[in-house]
Amino acid sequence: MTVRTAEFTAAILLSLAALGLMWKSTDGLSIGWVSGAGPGSGFWPFWLSFVMLLSSLATLARCFFGATPQSRSTEQFMDRETVQIVGTTVAALFFLILGSSYFGLYVSLIAFLFFYLRILGGHSWGVSVGLTLFIPIFVFFFFEYLMTIPLPKGITQPLFYPIYQLIY
Amino acid sequence: MESILIPLMGGLADALQPVNLTMLIIGCLIGLFVGAMPGLGSVNGVAILLPVTFLVPPDAAIIFLAAVYYGAMYGGAVSSITLGIPGSSTAVATVFDGRPMAQAGRADQALLTAAIASFIGGTISVVLFTLFAPPLAAFALKFGPAEEFALMMLAFATFVGLGGDDIAKTITSIVVGLVLATVGLDIISGKPRLIFFDLPGFFHGVNFLVLAIGIYGIGEMLWTLEQTKGDVQVHRVRAGWQSIREHLGRIKEYLVPASLSSLLGYFVGILPAAGATPGSLMAYGMTKALSKDPDSFGKGNIRGVAAPEAANNAASTGSMLPMITLGIPGSPTTAILLGGMIIWGLRPGPLLFTEHPDFVWGLVGSLYFANLASVLFNIALIPVFVRVLTLKFTILAPVIFVLCIVGGYAPTQTLHDIWLMLLFGVAGYLLRKLDYPVAPAVLAIVLGPLAEQSLRQSLLSSQGDPFIFFGRPLSGTFMAVAALLFVYPFVARWWRTRRAGNGAVPAHGGESQG
Numbered sequence: 001m002t003v004r005t006a007e008f009t010a011a012i013l014l015s016l017a018a019l020g021l022m023w024k025s026t027d028g029l030s031i032g033w034v035s036g037a038g039p040g041s042g043f044w045p046f047w048l049s050f051v052m053l054l055s056s057l058a059t060l061a062r063c064f065f066g067a068t069p070q071s072r073s074t075e076q077f078m079d080r081e082t083v084q085i086v087g088t089t090v091a092a093l094f095f096l097i098l099g100s101s102y103f104g105l106y107v108s109l110i111a112f113l114f115f116y117l118r119i120l121g122g123h124s125w126g127v128s129v130g131l132t133l134f135i136p137i138f139v140f141f142f143f144e145y146l147m148t149i150p151l152p153k154g155i156t157q158p159l160f161y162p163i164y165q166l167i168y
Numbered sequence: 169m170e171s172i173l174i175p176l177m178g179g180l181a182d183a184l185q186p187v188n189l190t191m192l193i194i195g196c197l198i199g200l201f202v203g204a205m206p207g208l209g210s211v212n213g214v215a216i217l218l219p220v221t222f223l224v225p226p227d228a229a230i231i232f233l234a235a236v237y238y239g240a241m242y243g244g245a246v247s248s249i250t251l252g253i254p255g256s257s258t259a260v261a262t263v264f265d266g267r268p269m270a271q272a273g274r275a276d277q278a279l280l281t282a283a284i285a286s287f288i289g290g291t292i293s294v295v296l297f298t299l300f301a302p303p304l305a306a307f308a309l310k311f312g313p314a315e316e317f318a319l320m321m322l323a324f325a326t327f328v329g330l331g332g333d334d335i336a337k338t339i340t341s342i343v344v345g346l347v348l349a350t351v352g353l354d355i356i357s358g359k360p361r362l363i364f365f366d367l368p369g370f371f372h373g374v375n376f377l378v379l380a381i382g383i384y385g386i387g388e389m390l391w392t393l394e395q396t397k398g399d400v401q402v403h404r405v406r407a408g409w410q411s412i413r414e415h416l417g418r419i420k421e422y423l424v425p426a427s428l429s430s431l432l433g434y435f436v437g438i439l440p441a442a443g444a445t446p447g448s449l450m451a452y453g454m455t456k457a458l459s460k461d462p463d464s465f466g467k468g469n470i471r472g473v474a475a476p477e478a479a480n481n482a483a484s485t486g487s488m489l490p491m492i493t494l495g496i497p498g499s500p501t502t503a504i505l506l507g508g509m510i511i512w513g514l515r516p517g518p519l520l521f522t523e524h525p526d527f528v529w530g531l532v533g534s535l536y537f538a539n540l541a542s543v544l545f546n547i548a549l550i551p552v553f554v555r556v557l558t559l560k561f562t563i564l565a566p567v568i569f570v571l572c573i574v575g576g577y578a579p580t581q582t583l584h585d586i587w588l589m590l591l592f593g594v595a596g597y598l599l600r601k602l603d604y605p606v607a608p609a610v611l612a613i614v615l616g617p618l619a620e621q622s623l624r625q626s627l628l629s630s631q632g633d634p635f636i637f638f639g640r641p642l643s644g645t646f647m648a649v650a651a652l653l654f655v656y657p658f659v660a661r662w663w664r665t666r667r668a669g670n671g672a673v674p675a676h677g678g679e680s681q682g
Contacts, residue, residue, distance in 0.1 A: 003602070010602055014340060021347055024362050029354075038628030041354040041361055044620045045347055052343040058336040068334060070602050077601070082394045089393060090594055093386070093569060097586050105574070113566055121562030135567065139574055147223050149578050 003073035004063075011060040018053035022046055092116060104153035109136045172302055179529030183231065183537050191224060191232040192534055196541045199239020204553045205564060206247050207392030209256025210240035210484065211501040215384040216568065218377060218508050219575035226512035227527055231534040233508065234488075237501055238290065238538040241444065241481045242546045245282035246553045249275055249473070250405060253396075258444040258480040261452040265465060265472030272468050276411040276550070277418070281470050282477045283546040284419055285426045289478030290539035292430040293437075293485035298532055301521075305493040308518035313625040314636050316495075318646035320619045322653075323440040323496045324608070329653030330439060332446070333605040345609035348374045349616020356624060369584025376507040376613045377579055378589045383606050384500070385572035386593025389565055391600060396561050405554050412547065422474035425455040433479030437486025440611065443499040444483035451479030485535065491516055492528060497614065500607040507614045511579070 001009075025031060030040025031047075063071035078086070092112055099108030110132055118128035143149045145167055153160060182188065202213035213236045221229035244259030249266035262282060269278035311319070324342050331338055351362045352373025363370045429451035436447035455475035456465045465472045487498025488505075495517030497503035509516050514524060521528055576589045596606050630636035638644045 006598075007602055010599060010604075021362070024364070029359060029361060033632055037357065038624050038632070041357045041359045044623065045350040045362060048343050048347050048350070052340055052347065055336045055339040055343065059334070059340065062334075062336060068603075085393050086390050086597075089390060089565070089569075090590075093573075093590055096569075096573065097583065097590060100573075100586075101583050105577075109570060113570070116562065116566040116569075121560065121566075123560070123563065127563070131563070131567075135570055139570065142220075143574060143578065147220075147578070149581065151574065151577065152583060 001077045003070050003075050003077050006077040007063050007068065007070040008060070011056055011063055014056040015053055015060060018049050018056055021049035022053065025049055088120060089116075092120075100152050100154065102154045104156040105151045106136050106140070106153070107156055109139070172298060175525060175529045176298060176532065178526070179531070179533030180536060181533070182227070182526060182530040183533035187224065187228045188231050188530065188534065189537070191228045192235045192538055193541055195232040195235025196239040196538055196545055199236035199241075200243040200246075200542065200545055200549065200553070201239075201556065202236065203240030203243025203259075204246040204255050204557060205243075206251060206253045206255055206396060206557075207388060207561075208240075208568075209244060209258060210237045211499075211504065212256075212384045212388050213237075213240050214501050214504050215377070215380040216571050216575055218380075218504060219578040221508070222511075222578065226509070226514060227530050229512065230505065230509065230527070230531055231538075233505055234531060234534060235538040235541070237484055237505075238481070238535070239542050239545075241290075241484050242283060242286045242542045243553070244480070245286070245473070245477050246279065246546075246550070247557055249278045249282065250554055251557060258448060258483075259476070260445065261448045261476035262473055264452065264476075265467070265469050268466065268468035269470070269473065270405075274468070275405040277415055277470065278473050279405065279550050280412065280415040280547065281418075281422065281473045283543050284415070285422060285429075285474035285477040286481040286546075287539060287543040288423070288426045288474075289430040289433060289481035290485065290535075290542070292427060292478075293434040293482035294532075294535045294539060296431075296434050297485050297489055297535070300489055301493050301528075301532070304489065305518045305521040308494050309522075311494075311518065311642070312640075313622040313629070314640055314643040315646065317619060317622040317626055318637055318643035318650070319494060319496055320615050320622070322646045322650040323490075323615070324612070325650035325653035326440045327605070327608045327611075329656040330446075331605060331608070334603055335657055337602075337604045338608055341605050341608040342612045345379070345612025346616045346619065348379060348609075349376075349613045350620065355617070355621065367584065369582055369588075372580060372582075374588065374613070375579055375585060376504075376610070378576060378585045379592050379613050380504050380507070380610050381572050381576045382589040382592030383596040383610060384504075385568065385576075386590060387596035387600065387606070389568055389572075390593065390597040393561065393565060405550060418470065422471045425458070425471045426474040426478035428458075429455060429475040429479040430482040433482035434486040436479075437483030438489050438498050440487075440490070440496060440498055443487055444480040447483035447486075448476035448480040451475045481539075488535075492520060492531070493518060495618065497611060500610050503611045503614045510614075 025042040025046035029042030031042040032040055034040045062068050066072050092115055096108050096112040099111065113132040113135055114128060117123050117131055143151055183192065199210065199213060202208045203210065214233050217236060218233065221232055240256065241258065244255040245262045245266065247253055247255035248259040248262040249270050252263060252267040254260045254263055266278045266282065269275065327338050327342060328335055351370050353371060354361050360371060432451050432454060433447040436450060437443055452472060452475050455471050456462045459465065459471065487502045489498065491497045491502040491506050495506070497506045506516050514520065514527065573586055576586055600606055626636050637647050
C-alpha cells in the first residue's frame, strides 16, 4: 500500500465513521431543542460528527487534488521491516489482552515478556528470565498489594487464594 | 505582593513535607530518565504514570506528576546531545548545536549548559507563574458558562491557527476527541449515548486516560520502534569536578540569551497549541538572529544549546498557568494533569485558588524545589544517563507496554477499556504516520464534557439564542480572536502564494508536545 492509498483510505474511513456517528447520535436521542431542557442529548454529538464529516470530506477532496504531501507520495506506507516489528508487537499485545481474559494477566504477562525479550529481542537467558519473573511480581506487589486493585486472573484465580491469605 | 508571598511560603513549606518531598524527588528522577530515553517525553511519562498516583493523596500526586514533567524537560537534552536523537520533541532544537559540541569532544560542556539553562528557564518561569496566576484566577472568576465555552473554542482555534499541521486533519482530530467525550450517560438528561454495538463497557464513557495512554503510551512506542531500527551511536562523555569548574566560568556567555529565551518560552507555552516544541525552536531562531555571529550556530555554539533548553523548561511552566487558573490546559501534558485533577475530585479553574488554596500553593511551591532538584540530579547523574541510553529498546518497550496495560486497567478495572486502548494506540499510530496531529484529540477529550456542559447551559439561559456567545463583551472577544485564528492560516497562505509565486516553502511546525 502506498502512502497515497493510505491517505485516501483513512479519509474515506473517517467520513464513513462520521456518518455512522451522526446516525448513532439520532438513535433515540433528540438533536434539536427540547422545551424546558435546552438542546437535546444528541445535539452536541450530532453536530460534532457533522463537522467531522465535513473535515474528512475536505481531506478527501484535498487528496483528490493532490494538495496534501501524503497524497502525492507513492512511497510504501509501511516498509517490510516496519510491518515486521510493529505488526509483531501489535499481535503480541493482542494476545496479551486476549490471554488476560482467559488465563489471567499474570500468565499472559510471563508469556508476553518471554516472547518479547528472548525471542524478539534476542537477549541473554539471564536478562530474559530475570525480567520475565521480576515484572509480574512487581506488578502484583504494586497494584494488588499497595493499591488494592485486583487484576484479571481468569482460570488461575484459585492459585492466588493462598497468597491473598498471606498478605491480607 | 503580600497576598502572594504568604501563601507562597505556605506552599514551599507544604512541598517540604516528607510525603511530598519524597514524591518530588522520585518524580524528578523518573522524569529525567523518561526525558532522556529517545521517544519518551513528559507527556508519555505523565500519561503512563497517572494511574500509579492513585496510591497517594492528590497533593502528593500532582507534585509527583509535575516533577516528572519538569524532570523530563531536563532529561530531553541528554539524548539530544549524546545520541544526536532528540529525547523528546521538545528537545529537537537542542540537537542543532548540542550534537556538534559532542562531536567536538565537548559533550560535558553541552550537557552542563543544558542543565544550567534549563534551571534559568525554570526559575524565571516559576517566578512569572507565581506573579501571574493569582490575578488571572481572580479575573477568571467573572466567567460564566458562555465565557467558558468561548475560551475553549479559543483553545481549539489555537491548534488550527498556530499548530502548523494540516487544517482539515487538525479539525478532525479535535472533533474525534470531543465526540469520544460524549460517549456514555448524558449528565443532563441521563440518557445513554453512542453505546456502540450495545457493548456495556461504553456506559461508563471513554475515560480520557484510555485515549491518552493509547496514543502516548502504545502509539508512541510503536512509533519509536519504527524509528529506532538503526544503531545508536553514543558519544563519550567525561564529566567530573573539573568540567563543572570550567563550566562555571562560561555561564555568563549564555546568561542573557537564556533569560530572553525563558521569557519567550513562557509566553509561547501559555498557548494551548504552541508549547515547548515551537517555543524552543523560536528561542533558537531568536538567539541566532540576535547573535553577532549567526554563522557559528549549528556548529556547536554554546548559546544554541542554552536557548532552546531554557525555553522548553519555561514553556512547560507556562502551560500550567492556563490549566490552573482557567481550566484550559496549555499542552497535552497539562491536559492529562487536568484530567487527573478531575479524577481526584478537583475542578481546575479560577475557583481552585479559593476552594483549594493548599493544593495550588503546594504545587507552586513544589515547582521551585522540583527545579532545584532536577538541576542537581541532572548534573550528578550525567554518567548514569549516558550508560542507560545504551540499553536496547527491546528491553524498555515491553516494560512500558506492561505499564500501559496495567495502568489503563487500574482506573475502571474493565478489560473493555484495555481493548479500546490498543485500538486507539494502533489507530493513533497509523493516523500519525499520515500527519494527523494527535495532541488536539487528547486535549479535546479532557475538555469535551466541560465544553458541552457550558454550551448547553448557555443556550438554555439564552433560550436557544446563539448570540449569547457574541453579545457578552468577554466571550465576544474570545470568539472574535478564535475566529481570527481560524482564518489566519488561509490568509497567511494566500499572502505567501501572492508574494512568492511558486518558490515558497510552507512553514511546518512540529507536533506540539510537552
